[in-house]
């Protein structure tokens with residue numbers, strides 16, 4: 356009897372252990388408060404200008420320090436957040452990012468329509484945040500973009516409408532007012548703009564929580580593209596150099612896969628956000644140079660399935676590795692239930708290049724390797740390929756590139 360009780364307790368503990376939990380995030384929203392300096396945002400722990408984020412939202416998630424280690428201007432900062440790479444880019448909106456953005460990776464991996472990825476801004480030059488000019492990705496995989504808003508209220512109002520209508524997987528937005536008011540040298544206006552952005556962010560999060568399709572399935576990041584000069588380097592009016600004031604930014608992360616009430620002095624790079632989004636939504640971000648923000652998360656990457664937890668909720672690939680590759684590519688596939696599994700490699704035109712699996716699969720995580728060769732044993736030509744898994748009407752796709 357005691358033994359049965361012990362087993363029941365153990366089963367209960369196993370069921371509750373973090374390792375037995377899969378990611379819950381299905382939607383990611385990234386808000387960029389343009390040019391908010393850390394000393395006036397969440398670095399001011401009286402939260403004078405961001406009371407909603409500091410007092411109401413941070414306790415629901417994680418508050419960390421962010422860092423822009425690249426060019427501290429608007430286009431480059433947004434590209435760092437959305438691509439996971441520091442790319443020096445012209446700041447006038449005439450140069451497109453050269454490495455893919457989250458929108459492109461997501462749509463390449465899932466085949467999702469453009470309406471599943473949104474970028475909104477009240478700075479027209481940020482139209483270049485729809486997609487990169489990477490020849491393997493690009494416009495055909497870009498986000499829906501709307502950048503002609505006149506103020507931050509316009510951006511957030513439209514974002515809320517698109518969230519309710521499309522329930523996009525990835526939405527990013529720029530709130531530009533803080534930056535342009537600061538550039539005019541208006542200190543009180545600058546503080547007021549941060550305050551307004553803070554209220555809008557809270558309204559956005561409240562609406563997400565009130566939507567039964569989004570609540571408990573949506574992760575929100577609130578960060579900045581850059582800060583502003585600290586007082587030793589010219590003060591709040593401008594930005595763009597290497598000073599601490601320009602580089603240090605806020606990171607607020609909340610959602611079902613993040614710890615609650617965590618305040619950490621750990622510094623996250625802007626380029627850490629994109630790989631974190633990739634892990635949460637289950638697609639690869641191969642060019643990203645940042646790290647997954649695992650210290651903030653309830654389930655560290657790589658721990659899924661450890662300890663024989665419940666089956667994953669859906670069929671999906673984790674990040675292929677290496678990608679791009681000059682030879683073999685390793686993938687792991689989360690399998691939600693038992694059944695007949697078919698895994699094939701398709702070329703960019705959808706033609707089958709190789710067959711990797713035809714088997715009865717059990718639920719859990721399964722390792723899959725593609726040698727980089729065709730079914731006839733020849734090395735496949737360099738280019739983009741899709742590894743497709745099919746099972747009981749479900750489908751998962753991972754994009755891999757051979758060099």
Ligand SMILES: [Zn+2]
Pocket residue numbers: 389390428429430432534580581
């Ligand atoms: Zn900016």
Ligand SMILES: [Zn+2]
Pocket residue numbers: 583584585588593594595596597598599600601
């Ligand atoms: Zn500076």
